[in-house]
Each structure stands twice: as C-alpha cells, then as structure tokens.
Amino acid sequence: MLHLTERSALGIRNDFPIFSKPTARGKRLAYLDSAATSQKPLCVIEALDAYYREYNANIHRGVYGIAERATEAFESARARVARFINAEPAELIWTRNATEGINLVAYAWGNANLRRGDVILLTELEHHSNLVPWQLLAQRTQAELRFIPVDERGFLVLDALDRLLDGCKIVALAHVSNVLGTIVPLDAVIPRAHAAGAIVLIDGAQGAPHFPVDVKSLDAEFYAFTAHKMLGPTGVGALYGKRELLESMPPFLSGGDMIRSVEYSHTTFNELPWKFEAGTSNIADAIAFGVAVDYLADLGPGWIRQHERRIMGYALARLGELEARGLHVYGPKDPDATGSVLSFNLADVHAHDVASILDTEGVCIRAGHHCAMPLMHKMGWQATARASFYVYNSEDDVDALIGAIEKAARIFKV
Amino acid sequence: MLHLTERSALGIRNDFPIFSKPTARGKRLAYLDSAATSQKPLCVIEALDAYYREYNANIHRGVYGIAERATEAFESARARVARFINAEPAELIWTRNATEGINLVAYAWGNANLRRGDVILLTELEHHSNLVPWQLLAQRTQAELRFIPVDERGFLVLDALDRLLDGCKIVALAHVSNVLGTIVPLDAVIPRAHAAGAIVLIDGAQGAPHFPVDVKSLDAEFYAFTAHKMLGPTGVGALYGKRELLESMPPFLSGGDMIRSVEYSHTTFNELPWKFEAGTSNIADAIAFGVAVDYLADLGPGWIRQHERRIMGYALARLGELEARGLHVYGPKDPDATGSVLSFNLADVHAHDVASILDTEGVCIRAGHHCAMPLMHKMGWQATARASFYVYNSEDDVDALIGAIEKAARIFKV
C-alpha cells in the first residue's frame, strides 16, 4: 500500500476492481452513491476469497488447524475494528448492520430500562433505522418520543434541548445525516444528555466511514455502524457499547455461542462480547471488515475527511453554477458543516427521472426519500436526488455529474 | 456441471478449492466437520467475487444499472432458495443464520401470542439455538417449557406426546440432531401438534443441507435453516413461514427496507417478505446462497441422501471394528435412522484430545458438547467426538478417520 502523500483518489481507484471496467453502456463509472453502500477494494474481496479457499471452518470450538486459523482471524478483525474507533474488543459486538445494532439496544436495553412516561429523544433528521425501532419500543413500554427540531437549512435547533431532555432516558441521534449531510454537533448534545441522566446512542452509519471516531472521547454509551458503507462487505456491522452497560443488559438474540452453560430449564451467558452474538457469526465478512478498516486506517480518517471536504467544496461550487437552470441544493452549503452527502433537485424534474438519465451517462446517484420520509415530509420535498462521495471519488466524478445533470436539463427542457 | 450419474464424491471434491491443497502439516484434508460448517464450491466463491467486482450496489431503491442488477440477483436468489424447499418467495425471509430465524419467531410470534401457563414443547435433543430462545420467551411470558424425552439410543419417546401437547401453543424441534444424527419423526409429530392446536417450528439447520425438504407437504408453520451448513457463505440463513402467520405477526427488527410509510409518530410496514428484513440485507451472501442451492439442486437432494447414507453405513462398520479397543459410538446405529453425524468416544480419552491428535493427520472433527449441553448431561457424556459427512466426503475420509483414531489409541495406549 502506498503512503498517504503519494496517494490520490485516482491511485485509490485502482485498488477497486469495479472501476476497471466501463458500465454496460460503455461509460466510465462515476459512482456517487457511497452513502447507500461503498465499493470494495481488492484486498477486501481477496480476504473473503482466501477465507473460503484456504481456511473456511467454524470458530471458537474447533481444535483443528483451519478452525484455529479462522478463530484467530475473526477475533483479530474484531480487535482491529475496535481499535479503529478506539474501543476495547470486549466492547465491540458484531451485528448484521447498523440497523441491527440499534435494534439490539432498543430491545435489550430498552425493554429492561424504559417505563411508561420515560422519554426517548431523537432528532427530526433520523434515518428510519434510528426511528422505527424507537417507535416500536415506545409502543411496547408506553414511553414518549420527542424530537430535536431541524431548521430549514438542515441544522439541529438546540435551544430547547434542556426542556426536551426532561425525563429523558435515552437520546438516539445520527452522527451525520444521510440526506442533508449535516454533521450533528455530538459534543454539544452528549454532555447535556448525560447531565440530564440520559444515555446516548449514536447512529454512526454515516459517521465512521468518513470521520475520525474516538468513542472514548465522544463518551456516548453506544455507537452503531455498518461495514458495507466503509469498504467492507454486506452482512456485517458493529455495535460499540460501554462495558458496564453491556454487562448489565440482558442478552438479545440467544442460541449457540452466547452461552456459558445451559440446562434444560435455564442458561448462564457468556462474557462480553460473545454474550450478544448468537449462532454462527458472519465469519468471512467480519474478517473482511477487519481488512477494510485496515485500508481506511492506512489512508487515515483525517486524510479521508480532508479529501471529501475538498470534493464537497468543488461540488458545491459546480452545482451552484446550475442554480440559474433551476437546480436547488439542500442542506448546509458549507463543506465544514457537512459530510460528503449532497441532496438536490433540478427544477420541476422528479429526482427519479434525474437519476435515470444520469445512469445513462454512468453516473450513479440515489433518488427518493433516502429512508428518511418524515424529514422529507417536514421539509416539503417529494423526493431528492443525492450524490455522495468517498475515498475513490474525485473532481472528475463531479464533472461527470454536472455533465449528466445538463443532459437531464436538456431532455426536460429546463 | 456434470450429470448426476457421472458424479462421484471425488469429482465433487474438485469443485471445492480447499481440497486442492494439503493441510499445514502436509496431510490430505479429511474434512469431517460439515455439521459445524460446510466447505464452499468454487461457484459460490465466484458469485461473491463477481458481485463485489462487477455489480456491488445497494438494492431495491437504486435506479442505476448495477443497482438494478444487484436487486434482480438478490430477489432471484430468494426465489431459488424458496423453490429448494418448495416455498413461495414471499414466505422466505433472509436471516443471519438458523439461530436468528428461531429468535425472530420467539420474539415476533412468541411475544404476541404466548400467555402465562401456555406450553412451549421442545425435545431433549435440541441445539442451544432451539432451546435458549424459548427459555427466554418462557421467562418473558411465564409460559411453561416441556420436553419430548429422548431414550438412550437417541430416539424420541412419543408415548406421552398427547399429554405433553396439552395446553401447548408451539412445538419447536430439530429436523435432525446435530449430536446423535437422529432423524426426528416430523410426520408423526406435526399432525398431532396441529390437532392439539399448536403450531410447529422446525430447526432445519441439519435438515435442509442433507434431506429433501418440501415445506408444503411437511406442513410445519416455520422452517429455519442456515446457508453456511449447505455450501453457502457465512452470514445468511432463511426462515420459511406460512404466509398468513407471517402476515398476522408484528415485525421484529425494524428500520430501513421493512417499511411502507413512516411518519415521526408511527409507521406502516412493507409487505412480505420485506416486512421482516430491516436495514441493508446481506446482499452478496444471499446471492451466493442462491448459487449454493443451485449446486445442491443439481446434485439432487435424493442423491445427496443416498450418498451420505452409504458413507454412514461404511463408517458405522469401520468404527464397529474398533469397539474392541474401547470405541463407543452413540446414537442410532442404523444409517436409515440417522443423518450424516456420528458421535463417539475412544475409551477414557477425552474427545478434545482425540480431535487434537486427529488434526495432526489432517482429519477435522469436532469435540465437546456440540451446543447441546443438556442432552450431553442427560446422556452422562462429558464430551463426544463427532465426525460428520457431506457431499464431498467419501470412503477415503472414513479410512483417514480410522487411521487417525488408531494413532490416538496408540498414543494413549488404549
């Protein structure tokens, strides 16, 4: 792997096999949908391959050579993913995705700790995955849901935070909005939540891939994230939790692996982190997730942030030039206030139509409600088109985006 | 792919890259731990590879080319896995593994339907994954757990079944025991359970890989199985459920994808099967699972069963020759009554020591309690050694097993 200074997005792109071939229509692939899922570098694909070709075996209880090797690779991946966010391995639970991590907390912590009238505080910009589990928990426990408002530029309004926190047991909020790109001011919210006696869960699905994360200094009780948005495979994610809290929680899913001793009538549970991992784990994908964070750590989360900030600056400027043709950009327009997500609409053209036309030029973006229907509704948007950037993107992708938007404008005569 | 008649286990073995190389100690790999996890054919490994190299994209909502291709491959895999057990695609829910499928039913169906005093009926031979979720459900709901007894040969004792079924709401039982190999007489249990007003869940983790499964003729309400034991990747499994039941159940995990329409205060849910799939699915592994069942379907479940029956017959005969040296074989000793799982102990040698010595000869078996501690305890076994067979095994693997057991006997002087 090259050193940072020698790296460029174009060099990085060479590590990703998907960019080596043109699209079905013969265009260069301008992949601008990493907020939905990222592409995977060769080292991650090869890690899967090597596991299945060379040492595929079930873990923890096998005493033969390939089982030992698989166990070591699996637990070493956990240690590396934990280190990536400055957590201890015992505090890092493998899940399927960010969504499952949030559900784990809503069930295991929520069912045991929430009572009628307790408050669950969310924000108005949450992804469905950090909203619906809390709605269902509120139904189960008769707890009350409250929301930190979002203003029309996409910023959280914290003026009434202390009132909102009154009676609150848990605050669950995104690190970064997947619609607006807004970087949520965690440092402003977490201490006040703690002061009010609430614990805090961060939906880090759009955080960990793009920003340096240090769970010790963040001091949130939980941080959920997902491999497939950070160069890893689909099917694995992780939930960080503070050790004492995890220890005090009852288990969630149960079955093989998470037990210590089982009798017909009752069971004692394994120690952390295995207490929360039931059945055969997603061994191969966890190992590959470890390789993905190694790749990211080698680039450096700081470098990644600077790289994306630069592209966002360029994209905001170029899209600004299209304002005259009716292009609207949503969310904070300051690259320091946003991650690498950019929502927009082209005049009265529906976002789906924009996306379909962009596709013909090899430009992949997302269109729709981005799993944040209530936010869309509040903002009064039927749908938005969303471009999102990652380590392999560069100014040339923004240029392709602009060119394709101009094509859409021509077709729709705007 | 060759036709059935031209196939042999040795030919099949060529399809599995792991067998192309000797073990770290230079031995031929005699992999006899498929009950823990199976090896993977090249076509499955290549399916993962192709997804990540060529059309990695998030599904369902993407309108660009690779997202469309990924969505089609994902839903086509569902259709093929469903067809493999004669289910409809809408009745097949992707899970992480068999364990998660059982937990889904224990939470979503169980919490909504069980009341204090209701009976959950299991058997004494269940894997922890089909025991602990019901213990926890019983604790949540004050339901009562009962067990169909197992006799010392490993057969279920059905004499008192009707009494056990009195007050029963759900019967959860394995298709095949992962310790004893016992084929559970589902046809004898399911109609009687239905007559008593109970629904039935089958833990098919050891069933679907080895036996033809037709959920329509079985008529059980749920059938849970897991890809990694049937040539598929780790991290994906499936839960079949009867449509009306799935429709009447509340959702389990919630978040993206399983919704139809979300407001801040409440949500309406998606139709089947997506209602039970929250967050980004394990796209790559689901697609590869589809390829695995294609491979199995091409061999034919009937052929697989005959193949394994033949090896089991041979293994029982060869192990029988070692009885004089203190080898004990557990479970039904009739290949017609067992799957392809064989538990044994060598005199007073601990199963872990047997397994470690076998490993030095390239023979991979499992040793311990096989995630069925209560059964082991009831039988009075501290641990057993377990050899299990699959499509790529042949008589030569049994010979390697016998040779390695003789080595263990020499070392331990028995």
Add this chain to the structure above:
Amino acid sequence: MDDFYRDYILDHYRNPRNFGHLEAPTVSAEDLNPLCGDRIRVELNVDDRGIVRDIRFSGKGCAISQASASMLTESVLGMPLEEVAKLSKDAVLDNVGIGISPTRMKCAMLGLRVLKSAAIGTLAGWPDEE
C-alpha cells in the same frame, strides 16, 4: 432509459390529461409507490352499464408514473369496468414504449395498479355480481 424520455412522454408529464378531481366520482382508489412514496389517486365515473364515462387522476410523481397514468386515463375512457379490471401490463407498455428498467417498472405500473384496484373493488362490491 434515455430513450424513454421522448417528447410525447414529456408532454404527458408536463400536461397530464384528465388530471384533477371529479365532483362525485362513482369509484376512487389511491396507492403509493413503495420505491419512493409517490402517491396516485384515480377517480372514475361509471355509468349504469358499467362503462367508464369520466376519469381523473391526481398526485405528484416522476415522469414515468405521471405520463403512464396520463396515457392510461385516455385509453380507458369508454371501456367497460370488467375490461379495466383485466388490463395487463401491456396496456401501459403499449402506450409508453419500451426502455423501462425493472425498478422503474414500479413507477410505470403505479397508475395501472390503482386503476385496477378501483375497478376490481367496485366489481366485487356490486350486488348483482355473482
């Protein structure tokens, strides 16, 4: 997909036919596209012989769903409800031509789905049926 956005499609998108509401519709139905949450509503006036005499649709959506719905309203005017209930995908595809990707097919079929559910619901509710 760009083949799809031909002039007559864009014309139907920008100037949808039969757009709006009926004073007192005999039948109406509404549904949403699970892909994007776009909604379409269809209202019909059906005479006593079961013939569609007037139709309106409403809602906001993409060019594909809007144009497909607009063209569809034109083709079912004067059609017996029984035929409407039996319309196949081709009723839409014949109008809009080819070039719709599988995911966007949900957009194209939204109007048809709503229209058919209105027709089928009504037929099922008629006392003299069966």
Add this chain to the structure above:
Amino acid sequence: MDDFYRDYILDHYRNPRNFGHLEAPTVSAEDLNPLCGDRIRVELNVDDRGIVRDIRFSGKGCAISQASASMLTESVLGMPLEEVAKLSKDAVLDNVGIGISPTRMKCAMLGLRVLKSAAIGTLAGWPDEE
C-alpha cells in the same frame, strides 16, 4: 499437537497428583472451560503465614487440562499465596512444554485460572490487606 502427548503428560493425566478433596480447605474455587464445559475445582490449605501447605484438585477433563493442573499443584506447594496470585502463563507452559494450539490453550490454563482466582479472592478477603 501430537508432540504434546508425551509420556510424562499422559502419566499426569492417568495418575493426576494431588487429585481429590481436602477435609477442611482454607480456600477453594471452581470454574469451567467455556470451550467444552469441563470443570476444575481447586482446594487449598494455607497456613497463617500465607503459605500453601496442601492442595487438591478435582474435575474431569482432557489430558491437557488435567495434566496441566496436576503439574501445577506440585509446583505451588510451599509457595506464598501472594506468589500464587501473580503466577503467569509460563508457570504452566514451563511445565508442559510447547506445542499447544491457541484454542487448546484455554484447556491448559484452566487449572491456573481457578488456582489464581482462589488465591486472589482470598488475598482480597483478608482483613489485614491494605
């Protein structure tokens, strides 16, 4: 791993030293190997200067856990409890030699873990400590 099963190991397995129970142990502890569920119990007699005067272990398990525990009991006889509490992995590995795979290491360390938890628990419980 086959290097491991040398004669002196098998001798300790078949004829474990200090196996059984003490009449009135000053200290005892028990734990299980999470890998396999095997259990080991250790009982100690400690004199008033904190020296291990007698020791017994019991339980069923594999050759690795039994032989490791058996050898360990021999090496801690006469040792101050404070030293027992600080024993490292090497106390076992020096006895049994190399050749233990990572997973089986849990078996080898079971006796040590139980012994140390007995020693640490006792030290912590002593009123004159600290």
